[in-house]
Amino acid sequence: MYDKGKxxxxxxxxxxxxxxxxxxNATMGDVDSFRTxxxxxxxxPVGHDKCVKETAYMQTSHxxxxxxxRDEVIRExxxxxxxxxxxxxxxKSLQNGCMGCHISKVxxxxxxxxxxxxxxxxxxxxxxxxxxxxxxxxx
Amino acid sequence: MVEKIxxxxxxxxxxxxLLLMIMGAGAVSYLVQFNYGLGATGMSRDxxxxxxxxxxxxxxxxxxxxxxxxxxxxxxxYKSFGRITILGEFMAIAAIVMCLMFIIADLGQPMRATNVLxxxxxxxxxxxxxxxxxxxxFLNVLCGAVVLVSEYKGIKYPNWIKPFIYxxxxxxxxxxxxxxxxxxxxxxxxxxxTAVLAPRxxxxxxxxxxxxxxxxxxxxxxxxxxxVGRTAKNKLVTIIGYAAIxxxxxxGCEIFTGYYSNMPGHMHTLDYLFFGLVDHSTGIMHNNLVxxxxxxxxMGFAGIALLFISRKAKSDAMLGTACVLIxxxxxxxxxxxxxxxxxxxxxMEHVVEYVPTVVEIGVALGVWATGFFVLTxxxxxxxxxxxxxEDLLEIN
Amino acid sequence: MDNTRRKFLKLAGLTAxxxxxxxxxxxxxxxxxxxxxxxxxxxxxxxVAPTGTRYGIVxxxxxxxxxxxLAQKCQDVCHSYHNVPDFGNPKDEIKWIWTDKFANVFxxxxxxxxxxxxxxxxxxxxxxxxxxxxxxxxxxxxxxxxNADGAVMMDFHRCIGCRFCMAACPYGARSFNxxxxxxxxxxxxxxxxxxxxxFPSRMRGVVEKCSxxxxxxxxxxDPLCVEEACKTASDAMIFGDLNDKNSKIAKLLSSKFTIxxxxxxGTHPSIFYII
Numbered sequence: 011m012y013d014k015g016k017x018x019x020x021x022x023x024x025x026x027x028x029x030x031x032x033x034x035n036a037t038m039g040d041v042d043s044f045r046t047x048x049x050x051x052x053x054x055p056v057g058h059d060k061c062v063k064e065t066a067y068m069q070t071s072h073x074x075x076x077x078x079x080r081d082e083v084i085r086e087x088x089x090x091x092x093x094x095x096x097x098x099x100x101x102k103s104l105q106n107g108c109m110g111c112h113i114s115k116v117x118x119x120x121x122x123x124x125x126x127x128x129x130x131x132x133x134x135x136x137x138x139x140x141x142x143x144x145x146x147x148x149x
Numbered sequence: 150m151v152e153k154i155x156x157x158x159x160x161x162x163x164x165x166x167l168l169l170m171i172m173g174a175g176a177v178s179y180l181v182q183f184n185y186g187l188g189a190t191g192m193s194r195d196x197x198x199x200x201x202x203x204x205x206x207x208x209x210x211x212x213x214x215x216x217x218x219x220x221x222x223x224x225x226x227y228k229s230f231g232r233i234t235i236l237g238e239f240m241a242i243a244a245i246v247m248c249l250m251f252i253i254a255d256l257g258q259p260m261r262a263t264n265v266l267x268x269x270x271x272x273x274x275x276x277x278x279x280x281x282x283x284x285x286x287f288l289n290v291l292c293g294a295v296v297l298v299s300e301y302k303g304i305k306y307p308n309w310i311k312p313f314i315y316x317x318x319x320x321x322x323x324x325x326x327x328x329x330x331x332x333x334x335x336x337x338x339x340x341x342x343t344a345v346l347a348p349r350x351x352x353x354x355x356x357x358x359x360x361x362x363x364x365x366x367x368x369x370x371x372x373x374x375x376x377v378g379r380t381a382k383n384k385l386v387t388i389i390g391y392a393a394i395x396x397x398x399x400x401g402c403e404i405f406t407g408y409y410s411n412m413p414g415h416m417h418t419l420d421y422l423f424f425g426l427v428d429h430s431t432g433i434m435h436n437n438l439v440x441x442x443x444x445x446x447x448m449g450f451a452g453i454a455l456l457f458i459s460r461k462a463k464s465d466a467m468l469g470t471a472c473v474l475i476x477x478x479x480x481x482x483x484x485x486x487x488x489x490x491x492x493x494x495x496x497m498e499h500v501v502e503y504v505p506t507v508v509e510i511g512v513a514l515g516v517w518a519t520g521f522f523v524l525t526x527x528x529x530x531x532x533x534x535x536x537x538x539e540d541l542l543e544i545n
Numbered sequence: 546m547d548n549t550r551r552k553f554l555k556l557a558g559l560t561a562x563x564x565x566x567x568x569x570x571x572x573x574x575x576x577x578x579x580x581x582x583x584x585x586x587x588x589x590x591x592x593v594a595p596t597g598t599r600y601g602i603v604x605x606x607x608x609x610x611x612x613x614x615l616a617q618k619c620q621d622v623c624h625s626y627h628n629v630p631d632f633g634n635p636k637d638e639i640k641w642i643w644t645d646k647f648a649n650v651f652x653x654x655x656x657x658x659x660x661x662x663x664x665x666x667x668x669x670x671x672x673x674x675x676x677x678x679x680x681x682x683x684x685x686x687x688x689x690x691x692n693a694d695g696a697v698m699m700d701f702h703r704c705i706g707c708r709f710c711m712a713a714c715p716y717g718a719r720s721f722n723x724x725x726x727x728x729x730x731x732x733x734x735x736x737x738x739x740x741x742x743x744f745p746s747r748m749r750g751v752v753e754k755c756s757x758x759x760x761x762x763x764x765x766x767d768p769l770c771v772e773e774a775c776k777t778a779s780d781a782m783i784f785g786d787l788n789d790k791n792s793k794i795a796k797l798l799s800s801k802f803t804i805x806x807x808x809x810x811g812t813h814p815s816i817f818y819i820i
Binding site for chain 3: 186187192193194195198252256257258259260262264267268270273275276305331332334337338373427492495496499501
């Protein structure tokens with residue numbers, strides 16, 4: 011069509027702009043919150059070594075499980091307790107189940123979420139466990 | 150073809166800049182609301198919809214009103230509308246754009262808007278409203294673009310577009326019917342719970358939509374030399390006039406049913422809108438909307454009278470004034486009274502009034518400015534194309 | 546045996562709630578709608594054939610009148626447990642259970658020459674957990690729905706804040722988070738005075754309402770308000786399954802004169818009042 015040159019220049023600018031965002035994150039991104047070896051290192055609960063599913067599943071799919079629980083509890087009224095891999099019985103609830111063992115949101119949830127720059131909206135409504143004053147309450 | 154919108158005189162650019170400034174103010178207002186929540190508006194627990202939803206309702210009407218320009222031309226082969234049919238289609242596009250923006254502005258959780266698609270609820274009238282509004286937007290963009298491009302090329306529009314044009318006619322009726330059903334299907338709200346709501350919506354739409362179009366056409370006649378033609382104007386007078394009369398007739402039916410039946414629920418909102426309503430638990434009189442609603446009646450009737458006089462007198466000034474009167478009157482009727490009035494009294498029969506905040510008015514003006522911005526660009530395109538095709542005709 | 550019956554009933558309720566049973570709901574609405582039009586006062590009580598559990602409450606207004614402050618206690622217990630914020634103004638107000646005068650709770654009833662006691666009484670108002678809730682069909686995302694126990698629930702995760710349900714509810718039972726409930730007022734006091742760590746708060750931009758304490762009733766406990774009311778005045782509020790002929794509430798309803806709010810609308814409220 012018309013103005014091939016202008017179109018190409020425009021495209022080039024767009025590609026550079028898009029790439030620059032990736033470049034910025036790769037080089038200048040916030041790395042302070044990570045451990046020295048670059049891994050997030052969430053703190054696991056003391057006294058409970060098994061979760062409701064295998065660790066590998068929980069690492070990749072805990073949000074899927076939470077969504078399933080949410081729909082079961084609220085929409086289907088299935089409020090019965092669930093059994094952990096280790097045989098404990100826990101409530102199907104983020105606030106009253108998960109956080110019963112994982113007593114620190116800051117040291118468990120936030121570590122990985124900050125690392126992967128994920129901002130789940132769970133804590134807009136659900137209350138995080140009360141922690142030492144140093145750790146700010148989720149808002 | 151599209152690049153033609155970049156050529157215009159000072160007035161054109163001045164107008165666009167003004168709109169851009171209002172849009173900017175609207176964006177800032179929306180940011181304030183987005184960060185604070187909908188509490189930044191005047192809406193409350195008892196009046197849960199304000200000017201956003203009322204503008205939305207009114208603008209669905211403006212969009213549907215475009216039908217009155219499309220139907221005579223395509224179904225009845227009414228040639229005099231040849232120049233303005235496309236204006237009707239493009240006005241519908243701008244109006245739907247505004248409608249969708251008003252809906253988003255009204256959502257408490259706009260980021261979750263896609264939930265309507267993720268969890269489709271075929272029993273909800275809002276579900277159907279989403280379908281018909283987006284469908285109508287698509288149809289008008291498609292038909293308008295194809296017809297205009299054909300005209301630009303100096304050929305007749307292709308035959309494959311015809312089914313879409315014919316489909317857009319009943320579709321226009323559907324958008325306003327479904328919008329009326331949002332209200333008229335609610336058991337607890339007496340003012341809205343009436344079978345004539347959808348017909349009344351259509352009547353006021355078929356008056357307000359073409360009235361706005363005629364106002365714009367008259368302005369374009371002066372600023373862009375775009376002549377609609379006396380025959381088309383006269384026909385529009387008939388359409389607007391009868392639709393406006395029909396709206397008043399249906400309002401009269403509501404008033405008769407309410408007051409003759411003497412049913413308290415049917416009278417309360419009418420009382421509130423035209424005379425004021427006393428909250429029986431506090432004894433306080435509430436009548437915020439009374440001056441507006443009375444002005445609506447006076448302006449509406451004056452507009453209708455002036456409309457027919459203007460045709461006799463062949464006066465564009467009178468015609469313009471009449472259209473402004475009718476448009477503003479019906480904006481008050483549907484864009485203010487209908488939605489706000491429906492919430493009074495509250496389900497517990499308290500009277501709570503609503504006054505929009507500055508933020509809210511800012512957002513609303515921003516949306517209107519966006520609509521007019523889109524409309525201006527589209528109409529600019531129409532003017533350019535029409536001039537070119539007419540030049541082509543003269544050469545041939 | 547009881548368990549299988551419950552399961553079946555839950556399933557039946559679920560299909561209805563999920564909208565699969567639209568025909569079922571449709572025929573229900575027709576059957577009751579007809580009665581509602583012919584004779585409003587009668588129609589509301591001419592309930593459809595019972596299907597599944599249908600929890601309801603009978604409120605004995607006289608007992609609340611005789612115990613001033615009791616209704617306030619019920620509200621406090623409910624609102625503090627559920628982290629309901631207090632914004633201190635009627636515009637932003639959020640309430641799950643509250644009181645109003647007879648003329649406001651029962652606007653369709655005559656209050657001409659009623660006795661002073663009745664007219665001055667503070668009567669509890671709350672969600673009616675209607676058998677035919679008008680806003681469940683209005684909601685464009687199924688964020689509000691009827692659960693298997695007959696309680697009308699809110700899924701705050703899904704609500705887009707369109708407030709169509711607030712326009713559709715004939716009882717003013719729903720509240721909207723016009724601003725963040727986690728915020729603070731001008732003096733720095735939080736809107737939620739004391740957070741209950743056992744229950745979530747809500748976020749701004751969603752609608753909320755009474756859930757008939759479904760998290761308690763599932764475990765066989767009474768809703769908080771009922772439990773609180775009965776601490777002071779026994780049977781001031783009675784909770785139970787309306788569809789179970791042998792339940793206390795069903796027996797009470799068949800022996801006492803009770804009224805429902807706005808029965809002519811065909812919503813079939815599950816909250817009954819002894820006046």
